[in-house]
Amino acid sequence: MLVPLAGAVALAVLLGVAAFVIFNRDHDCSGGKLALRVVATPDIQPALNKIAGNYNKALHSIDSKCVEVTVAKEAAARTANALAAGKVSADFWVADSSLLMESMRAAAGGDAGGAALPQVEGSIATSPVVLAAAKSAASKLSGSLQPSWVSMISAANVANVDGPGRKVRVLALDPQKNSAGLAALLAAAGTAKAAKQDKALVGALKELSGQLAPDSTALLASLTVKPGSRVPVGVTSEQAIYAHNTKKPESPVVALYPKEGTLSLDYPVTILTKDPQVLKAAADFKQALTAESAKKVLRDAGFRGTDGKAGDALSEDKGFTPETPAALDPPDGATVARMVQTWTRLNLGTRLLTLLDVSGTMALPVPGTNMTRMQAINRIATEGLALFPAGSEMGLWSFSTHMDGRGKDWKELVSVGPLSESINGATRKEQLVRTFAQLQAKATGDTGLNDTIKAAYTELTRTFQEDKVNTLLILTDGAGNDDPDGGVKNAELLQFLKKTYNPKRPLTILLIAFGPDAKKGKAQMEAVAKATGGEAYIAENILQVRDFFLQGMERRLCMPNCDG
The missing domain is CATH 3.40.50.410 (von Willebrand factor, type A domain)
Incomplete structure (x- = not known):
């Protein structure tokens, strides 16, 4: 009996040693740490920070160095400006919209000038741009404003003195500073052109330029103020509404989905580093973001998948429509640049x-x-x-x-x-x-x-x-x-x-x-x-x-x- 037992013990030791060798080969930190600096927009940074924490604990090794991911938050427009000036310090950037990169390429001179800019390498999440109103006030909108871009334009058109603007006050985000604001501008402009409402759009943009919120947090907070004779309606991302409501405000906000369809923030990944080792780390972390565990973290934070599917966080009882909203055709870079110029010249x-x-x-x-x-x-x-x-x-x-x-x-x-x-x-x-x-x-x-x-x-x-x-x-x-x-x-x-x-x-x-x-x-x-x-x-x-x-x-x- 002792011989077989001894053989079994020896086999177990050998298997344990083999497993240890394999584990340490994949998680070899003998060379120290390899820093991967990620910068992300403030809305998605908390979720990415959680994913990065789990990633770091798993000891991902590149060339005998364990990758250590840190995630800083910064507005996409600020990172974009730093990138254009050649002063960006991050290795890996998660912006909130590919529209921003399209605008940057167009500003740099299209295909020729934009070639120097790094390429977007896929998306990790989405969040549609929607209309938003306080839950307590949403019922008052049925007779004056239907959820649509054309209705929003009509309500905001300063020249339409007898229109729905008498009962509804539209608030917006600055398209030059906020990707949800830019997406809303492009969606509204596209539907206005299709509906032959170009003049109404100009009147609306002039009015909205004087009612801009600095960010989604400020915009949504203003919707909860008790309305007077006019009901405030804002334009922001679906995820921003979810994040707002998790703070349990006195009056929660509900999402209103434009009937014509909408554009979505798509949270593109752009790898900025040129260091060979850090490039390997960036590719590995990018792959980790596609894992089901990472996707669940993002869904639980109010984001949708890249296919538009929602998680349990975006349920009807929480003021959302879980079904994937209809999508408008995404604009090309020239259209994005033209609308940014339109906004600038109007103002x-x-x-x-x-x-x-x-x-x-x-x-x-x-x-x-x-x-x-x-x-x-x-x-x-x-x-x-x-x-x-x-x-x-x-x-x-x-x-x-x-x-x-x-x-x-x-x-x-x-x-x-x-x-x-x-x-x-x-x-x-x-x-x-x-x-x-x-x-x-x-x-x-x-x-x-x-x-x-x-x-x-x-x-x-x-x-x-x-x-x-x-x-x-x-x-x-x-x-x-x-x-x-x-x-x-x-x-x-x-x-x-x-x-x-x-x-x-x-x-x-x-x-x-x-x-x-x-x-x-x-x-x-x-x-x-x-x-x-x-x-x-x-x-x-x-x-x-x-x-x-x-x-x-x-x-x-x-x-x-x-x-x-």
């Missing part, structure tokens, strides 16, 4: 001088209303002020004939300057509103348009500001120049504008003409506007002027090359 500072016709015909009634032309245009112009933030610089001249001494056809009513600046105890914006309300047509006045344009264009050229979109806006009910004293001739004005206009310092003219005589002067008015890269609009109905304000805002996106 450039504004320097605008309005020339308002006060000739005798402005006292005529507008058919179908109880207003005169002057009253109608003043009301619309006052509404138009809402399109511009307080830092915008604006001013107002009136024009007819003999306005400020014989031979002078214009009069400065409010000097150009910041809307928030105080003038005689009131802000410039308040002065403009008051002036518009008090303006009267000059009963015997004609339309000294050409002299006024030349004087105004000369003044704005002299005071041009590089960091703003400089514009001369003209509102007239005539067919162009009608000055019995002669003054500047049509050909002379065009020659002046073509000579004075500088595409490197673009001062554009937007001319809006209304009234039955407007079409007669269409050719000359279009020539005047085009000479400065601008546009002339002929309104068949004075109430169309509101739409033309928005079309004028759209022109800001392409100036000075709108027709190139």
Whole structure:
């Protein structure tokens, strides 16, 4: 009996030694530690930190060194800026959206310039971008806003004074600082274009630019504030809502899924290191992120899988729809770059001088209303002020004939300057509103348009500001120049504008003409506007002027090359 027993003991020892050798070969830390520095966006960093902890405990060995993963959190935009400047210190980056890399490649010059940027190496999780409302307020939305991008645009459109914005206040994230904000911008722009709602989109973006939250945490916290007459609705990622609700706020937030479909954050992996050993460690950790145990950690944190499937964290009783939401087609890099530029140009500072016709015909009634032309245009112009933030610089001249001494056809009513600046105890914006309300047509006045344009264009050229979109806006009910004293001739004005206009310092003219005589002067008015890269609009109905304000805002996106 002793011989077989001894043999068994010897076999067990041999097997134990073999197992020890195999274990130590795969977990050999004799060479010390190999650091892998991971940087991730704040939303996914806690889950990755947990996965990294489990990974480190398993003693993954590369060239006799045990990999030690650390996960720091940093906003994707900040990491992207550091990467573009060549100052990134991390080895492994988990951003929140591939859209950010597309934007960076486009900014670097497309395929050629973007080739120097590291390639994205797959995704580890997803989270759809959704609308969000406090659970206590969501029931109030059914009659005023259906969950869709088009409805959100309508509610946010500052020019839609009778729309759902009377009952709903839309909050957004800055597309230049937040990937969920960028995804929302792209989703809204794509559906607006498909629905032919481009003008409404411009009005919405102008409104949203003044109601931006710095991050999802601040946005969701603002939704829980007891609403007044308007219900606050935000746009953020589904996972951000889950994370918010885990803190057990007084009023939980529910996700509302746009009916047209949506874009998702896809949490791409980008390996940044060039060190051969660290590259091996990065590849090994990337592989570990695909393990079922890692996927479960991510699902438990409110993320979906790369296939869009949800875990138990995103259940209906917690305010979510577990089914995979419909997906919009992802935009290409050029589209991403174009929309980022759109947002940037829409939010450039504004320097605008309005020339308002006060000739005798402005006292005529507008058919179908109880207003005169002057009253109608003043009301619309006052509404138009809402399109511009307080830092915008604006001013107002009136024009007819003999306005400020014989031979002078214009009069400065409010000097150009910041809307928030105080003038005689009131802000410039308040002065403009008051002036518009008090303006009267000059009963015997004609339309000294050409002299006024030349004087105004000369003044704005002299005071041009590089960091703003400089514009001369003209509102007239005539067919162009009608000055019995002669003054500047049509050909002379065009020659002046073509000579004075500088595409490197673009001062554009937007001319809006209304009234039955407007079409007669269409050719000359279009020539005047085009000479400065601008546009002339002929309104068949004075109430169309509101739409033309928005079309004028759209022109800001392409100036000075709108027709190139």
